[in-house]
Amino acid sequence: MILSTHVTRQLWVQLRLLPLLVLPAIVAGLATAVQGPLGAEGGRFVLGIGFALSALLSAALVGAAFADEIGSGAAAWLVVRAVPRTALIGAWLGIPAVAIGAAYVLAGILIGLAIPASSVQPVDPVAFAVVVAAAAAPAVPLTAAALAIGAREPARTTVLATLGLGAILALPASLIGELAVHPASGYWLVAGVIPADRPIAVGLQAIGLCLAVAAAAWVAAARTFQRRDL
Amino acid sequence: MPISTPDALWSSRAAGMLRPAAVELRDVTRRLGDKSLLDGLNLAIPVGARVLLAGVDPDAPSLLLRIMAGLAHRDKGSVTLAGLRREATIPEGWARRIGYVGADLGIPRWMTAAESLDLAARLSGIDGPERQRQIDEWLRRYQLGAIRDRPLRHAGRITLERTALAAALLPDPEVLLLDEPLRAHSPADRVRLLSVPGGRRTVLIASRYPAQEAGLVDRVVLIRNGRVALHAPVSELDAQRLSLSLRGLTALADVASAPTDGDGAPS
Numbered sequence: 001m002i003l004s005t006h007v008t009r010q011l012w013v014q015l016r017l018l019p020l021l022v023l024p025a026i027v028a029g030l031a032t033a034v035q036g037p038l039g040a041e042g043g044r045f046v047l048g049i050g051f052a053l054s055a056l057l058s059a060a061l062v063g064a065a066f067a068d069e070i071g072s073g074a075a076a077w078l079v080v081r082a083v084p085r086t087a088l089i090g091a092w093l094g095i096p097a098v099a100i101g102a103a104y105v106l107a108g109i110l111i112g113l114a115i116p117a118s119s120v121q122p123v124d125p126v127a128f129a130v131v132v133a134a135a136a137a138p139a140v141p142l143t144a145a146a147l148a149i150g151a152r153e154p155a156r157t158t159v160l161a162t163l164g165l166g167a168i169l170a171l172p173a174s175l176i177g178e179l180a181v182h183p184a185s186g187y188w189l190v191a192g193v194i195p196a197d198r199p200i201a202v203g204l205q206a207i208g209l210c211l212a213v214a215a216a217a218w219v220a221a222a223r224t225f226q227r228r229d230l
Numbered sequence: 231m232p233i234s235t236p237d238a239l240w241s242s243r244a245a246g247m248l249r250p251a252a253v254e255l256r257d258v259t260r261r262l263g264d265k266s267l268l269d270g271l272n273l274a275i276p277v278g279a280r281v282l283l284a285g286v287d288p289d290a291p292s293l294l295l296r297i298m299a300g301l302a303h304r305d306k307g308s309v310t311l312a313g314l315r316r317e318a319t320i321p322e323g324w325a326r327r328i329g330y331v332g333a334d335l336g337i338p339r340w341m342t343a344a345e346s347l348d349l350a351a352r353l354s355g356i357d358g359p360e361r362q363r364q365i366d367e368w369l370r371r372y373q374l375g376a377i378r379d380r381p382l383r384h385a386g387r388i389t390l391e392r393t394a395l396a397a398a399l400l401p402d403p404e405v406l407l408l409d410e411p412l413r414a415h416s417p418a419d420r421v422r423l424l425s426v427p428g429g430r431r432t433v434l435i436a437s438r439y440p441a442q443e444a445g446l447v448d449r450v451v452l453i454r455n456g457r458v459a460l461h462a463p464v465s466e467l468d469a470q471r472l473s474l475s476l477r478g479l480t481a482l483a484d485v486a487s488a489p490t491d492g493d494g495a496p497s
Contacts, residue, residue, distance in 0.1 A: 002352050013340040073336030080299045081353040082325035229302040 003083065003091045010069065011095065016061045020099040023054035024107035024136070032114045047111070048135070048191025052184065055100075055139035056166035062096045063146025063162050064155040071154055076230035089225045092147055093218055097140050104136035130203035134186030137210035141183060142166065144217035151225040181205040183213050251310075252277040252405050252432035253298070258307035259456075260293060267293050268304070269456025275432055275449075277404075282443045282464075283436045284479055285453040291436035292333070294453070295407045298434075299330040312404040312432075325354040329403035333410040335394040339383035343374045343393045346382065347400055354401035368396040372423065387414040392423065399426055406433045421445045444474050452479040459483040 011017035027050035034046060066089075069075045078088060112128065145165060150158040173184040185206035189199055253275035260268040267290045275281055283291035296302035298309055300316050309316055312327040337346045344365055351361045369378055372392040377385050382393060391412050398406065412420045424433070424446050437443050440450070450467070452460035460483035464474065470485060472478035 002349070006349065009340070010338060013338075072338070073332060073334035074338045075336075076301050076332060076334070077336030077338075078353070079301060080328070080330040081350060083353060227303065229296070 007091045007095045014065055016065045020058050021103045024103045025110055027054050028107045028110045044192040048187040051135045052187045055142055058139055059142035059146040060159045060162040062143050063150035063158040066092050066147050067150035067155040067158045085225050086222050089222050093144055096143050100139045104132055108132035127199045130200045131189045134203035134206045135190045137207045138184050141210055141214035141217050144214045144221055148221035148224050151221055183209040254310040256308045259305045266456050271457050273458050277432055278430055279449050280433045280447045281449045281451055282440055282447040283451050284440045288438045290453045292409050295409045295436045299407055326401040327404045329398035330407040331394050331398045331411055335390050337394055340381050342379050342381055343377045346393055347397055350397035350400050364400050368400050372396045408435045440474050452483050
C-alpha cells in the first residue's frame with residue numbers, strides 16, 4: 001500500500017498519470033468528431049488506430065517515468081529501505097494498469113453514448129464491454145516492455161525504444177490481423193476489421209494472450225531491474 | 231540462514247569485550263569492464279567504529295558502500311552487516327539496522343521534508359505516535375522546520391542533505407553507510423551533524439577528500455588494487471606524523487606493509 005501510494009503520487013506529480021487517464025477518452029472524442037457517429041466503419045477504424053497509438057504513448061510515458069525514478073536515485077532510496085526490487089517494479093506495472101483500465105471504462109462510456117440510437121445493429125452490452133477490454137489489454141504488455149527498457153536505459157532512450165518497438169510489432173500484427181487471434185486483436189475488433197460474428201470469443205482470447213505476454217514481459221523487466229546497479 | 235543479533239546483545243558488556251564485527255566482508259570482488267575495482271577484498275569492522283574508506287581508485291570505496299547497501303552487485307563474496315547477511319533477498323529488519331546516504335541523495339523532490347521522513351519511518355516499520363514523535367524530533371534536530379511542509383524542490387542542497395541524513399538516522403540504524411556525505415556543509419557543520427548519538431552505531435564514510443573527515447573517524451581503511459592495503463586507527467597516522475590525506479594513507483600503508491591478518495585488520 002505504501003508503495004502503491006508512492007508510485008501513484010510519483011506519476012501524478014510528473015504529470016504522467018493524467019495522460020494515462022484521459023488519452024483513450026480523447027481518442028474516442030476525436031474519432032467521433034472527425035469521422036462522425038462511431039457506428040460508421042470509418043469512425044471505428046480511426047478509433048482502433050487511435051487506441052493503439054494511445055497505448056503506445058502510455059507505455060512510453062510509464063517507461064520514461066520509471067527510468068527517471070532510477071536515474072534520480074529515488075529507486076535506490078527505496079531499495080536501501082528494504083523495498084524488494086520486484087515489489088517496486090510490480091507497483092510500477094500495477095498502478096498504470098489500473099489507471100489504463102479506468103481510462104478505458106471512461107472511453108467505453110463515451111463510445112457507448114456516441115453510438116446513435118438509430119444504429120442498424122443493436123449493441124450487445126457484454127460484447128461491447130469485452131471488445132473495449134480487449135482494446136485496453138495490449139497497453140499492459142506494452143507497458144511491461146517499456147519498464148524492461150526503462151530498467152536499463154535513460155528516459156529519452158526508453159521513449160524512443162518503446163515507440164520503435166510498437167512500430168516493429170505493428171507490422172506482423174497487421175499481417176496476421178484478420179487471420180488469427182493475437183494480443184492486438186482488440187484493435188481489429190474495434191476497427192471492425194475482424195468480423196463481429198463472435199466478438200466475445202475473439203476478445204477474451206486476445207485478453208488472455210495480452211496477460212500472458214504481459215507476464216513474460218514483466219518477468220523480463222524484473223530480471224533486468226534486479227541485475228541493475230542503482 | 232541469516233543470523234540476526236538482538237540489539238540487547240550488541241549493547242551488552244560481553245559484546246563490547248568480544249568486539250563483534252558490525253561489518254564483515256569476505257572475498258568481495260567486482261569488475262567493471264576490464265577494471266577490477268574490488269578484488270577479493272576482506273574487511274572486518276568492529277561495532278562502534280567510525281571508519282573512513284579511501285581508495286587509490288576513488289570509485290572503489292563508493293562502490294563498496296553501494297554493494298554493502300544492496301544497490302550494486304558483487305561478482306562474488308559475502309557481505310554481513312549488523313549480523314544480517316544480504317543475499318538476493320532482503321533479511322527481515324534490514325531497514326532498521328542499516329542506513330545509507332548516497333551522493334545522489336535520492337529523495338523525491340515533490341515530497342516535503344516531513345513526508346520523506348514519514349515514508350522512511352513507515353518503510354522501517356515505525357508506526358503510531360512513535361513515528362510522529364521521531365519525525366518531529368529529527369526535523370527539530372536538523373533544523374528542517376522551515377521546509378517541513380514545503381516540497382523539497384524549493385530547498386537547497388544543504389536542506390536536501392540534512393533531510394537525507396535525517397531519513398537515514400530516523401530508524402536508529404546499527405550500521406550507517408555514508409557516501410561522500412554533506413558536501414554542501416562547512417567542515418564544522420559536517421562534524422556537528424555527523425556526530426550523531428549512538429555509541430554502538432558503526433559509521434563508514436567513503437570519501438575522496440580524507441582530510442575533510444578529520445574529527446569524524448577513528449579508523450582508516452585504504453583500498454589499493456581492489457584490496458585492503460591499510461586498516462589502522464587514525465592515531466597511527468599521528469604517530470608517523472602523516473596527514474589524513476590520500477598521500478598520508480598511502481605512505482602509512484607502505485610503512486605498515488608488514489603481514490596483516492586475514493580480515494585486513496592490523497595484526
